[in-house]
Amino acid sequence: MAERVLIIGGGLAGLAAATALAARGFRLTLLEARNRLGGRASSFQDDAAEQLIDNCQHVSMGCCTNLAHFFRTIGVGDFMAAQPALYFMTPDRRVSRFAATDWPAPLHLAASFLRAHFLSPLEKLRIAWGLWRLLRDSAGSPLTPAPSPPQGRGESLPVDADSPFADWLARHGQTPRIVARFWGLVLVSALNETPDRIGLRYARKVFLDGFLRHPRGFVVEIPKVPLGRLYGDELQHWLNRHQVEVRWRTGVKRILVEDERVGGVETRGGDSLVAEWYIVAVPDQRLLDLLPVGVVERHAYFANLKNLEHSPITSVHLWWDRPVLTLPHLVIVDGIGQWIFNRHNGGQSPSPSTPLPLKGEGRSFPRAGGQYLQVVVSAARQFRGLGHEEIGRRVVNELRRLMPAARAAQLQKCRVITENAATFSAVPGVDRWRPAQSSPLHNLFVAGDWTATDWPATMEGAVRSGYLAAEALLARCGRPENLLQADLI
Ligand SMILES: Cc1cc2nc3c(=O)[nH]c(=O)nc-3n(C[C@H](O)[C@H](O)[C@H](O)COP(=O)(O)OP(=O)(O)OC[C@H]3O[C@@H](n4cnc5c(N)ncnc54)[C@H](O)[C@@H]3O)c2cc1C
Incomplete structure (x- = not known):
């Protein structure tokens, strides 16, 4: 038995x-x-909109081999759509596209990185130095003699994986603007924590597994379905x-x-x-x-x-009466939220994702010709004490600043969801x-x-x-x- x-x-x-x-x-x-x-x-049934709504958009990455195995095992592997490129937008509405070239890891993203409009050449040099140090230190011993860092900073110290990442950033000459526009941008989404609270171990893991070790590691996968x-x-x-x-x-x-x-x-x-x-x-x-x-x-x-310790995530679900975003997603540099996902009229996504109306299709959002966006705000402590209306207002204002089409568009419905203990904090x-x-x-x-x-x-x-x-x-x-x-x- x-x-x-x-x-x-x-x-x-x-x-x-x-x-x-x-x-x-x-x-x-x-x-x-x-x-x-x-x-x-997972998703829940929104009775007012009569449809299945994600409690928050989730994304996977190429390095998530066990999740991919699990989805294949149960027969839903095809429900994930790999994003061939990532789009980064700054408050001035300029967009940089990140995609891999045929160069071997860790250089597969180098061309996109060098073209990124939101970092200066010196900032890129400092970041490259930092990435090189993460890679080198993870190997246990130097691959080659360490080159001098920009402006002579970043002395060779023993790496304590349990030390604050903020100390490591300071030691390696990463300025607050670089932290906000590069390290923090990636880590806040990946670890749901702010760089000042993150430990070196998991910060390093994100960059090694996600961006440096394998050309497919960084490929973001988004479910085509709720x-x-x-x-x-x-x-x-x-x-x-x-x-x-x-x-x-x-x-x-x-x-x-x-x-x-x-x-x-x-x-x-x-x-x-x-x-x-x-x-x-x-x-x-x-x-x-x-x-x-x-x-x-x-x-x-x-x-x-x-x-x-735990950290909150807020997702803001917005239904517009017309398309306001043509790209499949945006990563926002210097914004309130980190990601905007185009969940309808999926832009360049290979298989546009649509919300799944369960019943009464006529009442479900967005109405014909409209668009459904999700904005994800990780480590969302900034919203503590604010009501849903105020959170929605701030996020919608930001979207209207970033996307001219949203200024003329009518917002049909807004829903704010906060998970207070979304994940444990990688302190x-x-x-x-x-x-x-x-x-x-x-x-x-x-x-x-x-x-x-x-x-x-x-x-x-x-x-x-x-x-x-x-x-x-x-x-x-x-x-x-x-x-x-x-x-x-
Ligand atoms: C808002 C948000 C956004 C996120 N975004 C991402 C992302 O983009 N990418 C990513 O990889 N991860 C993301 N995560 C993290 C990811 O969702 C979690 O790491 C993962 O789903 C955790 O799965 P789990 O099975 O460990 O726990 P859970 O998903 O919490 O599952 C626990 C289950 O136990 C059940 N349960 C609880 N108590 C009892 C009880 N007494 N008896 C019976 N059942 C019980 C619960 O109902 C639940 O179904 C996000 C998380 C949140 C909250």
């Missing part, structure tokens, strides 16, 4: 663990508190075929622990469920709510989670608090973007954590197997 595994949480981490273990003969039951799968990377559609018929068929039972609207209230083992879980509806193995794939602070206080206090493994030393997937309780494993994955809080990190939890469980059953997918080579 196959052993039963209970997975708590149907986000990407829980789903990835479920696919890995169901394919290896375990009997899976997945408990999800909501009536939908996908967790933070996020919720990624967990639709294809996933359902996969789960049915592998006899995975999904119980929606089944929130777990308590994890019962006896003799350092999980003895069962109690749901909010009062049911008790028992299995041989348990994987908890809920957000970090939720796990603390589910465990008995004594267990948390006894094990630093759990108690350390209280040290994780210096954060990995001290992130637990491995094997817990001190014999039959309990944890998964989630906040567990020790070597990745920041991303969809890729979540899927990795699910695969790693499955690996840990298999190892404990005496069936060790590597499930993580290789990085780009």
Whole structure:
């Protein structure tokens, strides 16, 4: 008789663990508190607009090999559209296009970088020096004798991955304007944190994995469909075929622990469920709510989670009566938001993405001939204390400054969504608090973007954590197997 595994949480981490273990003969039951799968990377039904709306646009990158593997496994790999180029706009409305050439990494983006209108030649030199140092230091030993940095700064110091990235930037001659227009521009979106709060480890990872190591690493992939559609018929068929039972609207209230083992879980509806193995794939602070206080206090493994800090993301959804943006997206330099996504009338995107009206198409937005944009503001602490109306007003004003077509256009609907604890913050030393997937309780494993994955809080990190939890469980059953997918080579 196959052993039963209970997975708590149907986000990407829980789903990835479920696919890995169901394919290896375990009997899976997945408990999800909501009536939908996908967790933070999902959509919800907007009753007023009668359509499925992403709680925030999510993007992946070429370096996210495990996420791509997961999407292929469940049959939705084709729902992601690679963006052949990235468009950067400054407040004066000038746009620079970033695309790779045939040059080998790390030079594949050099031509675009040299043409970027928003950085001066000296700034580019300083950035190139900084990037070279990140690459060189990651190799462990100098590849060649270090050249002199611009104006003699950036002395060779031992690299402490847990030190503040801000110190590293200052040591390597990166001015506040360079930080705002280059390092910060990339990192705020990638890590959902401001450069002054980020640790060197994950800042370096973003630039190495995303931009320097492989020519495909930086390729941004955007779903052609609302996020919720990624967990639709294809996933359902996969789960049915592998006899995975999904119980929606089944929130777990308590994890019962006896003799350092999980003895069962109690749901909010009062049911008790028992299995041989348990994987908890809920957000970090939720796990603390589910465990008995004594267990948390006894094990630093759990108690350390209280040290994780979190950062908010705000997405502003705007429905216009006419197209105001022709490009598929914009990265905004010196703006309030970092990204504008063209979710309708998808510009040069190979497959324009459209919101999915569920019912009553006549009332769904945008009306015929209109356009749906999403503006994403990461590390959105600047909005604390502001109402949705004021946030929407600021973002719309910025769009009207950047896009002349928006000045004449009528805004049909605006919706502001803020996730206060969108992701954990990749502050210096954060990995001290992130637990491995094997817990001190014999039959309990944890998964989630906040567990020790070597990745920041991303969809890729979540899927990795699910695969790693499955690996840990298999190892404990005496069936060790590597499930993580290789990085780009
Ligand atoms: C606004 C926003 C924008 C983002 N943008 C990006 C992006 O562009 N690219 C990117 O890679 N990442 C992005 N992320 C991060 C990404 O969404 C997460 O890293 C990833 O989805 C986390 O997945 P997870 O499975 O670890 O957790 P979650 O998605 O949080 O899943 C946890 C699941 O557990 C369920 N649950 C909770 N408590 C219980 C309970 N008691 N019983 C049963 N079920 C329970 C929840 O309902 C949820 O479905 C973004 C996140 C946010 C919030």
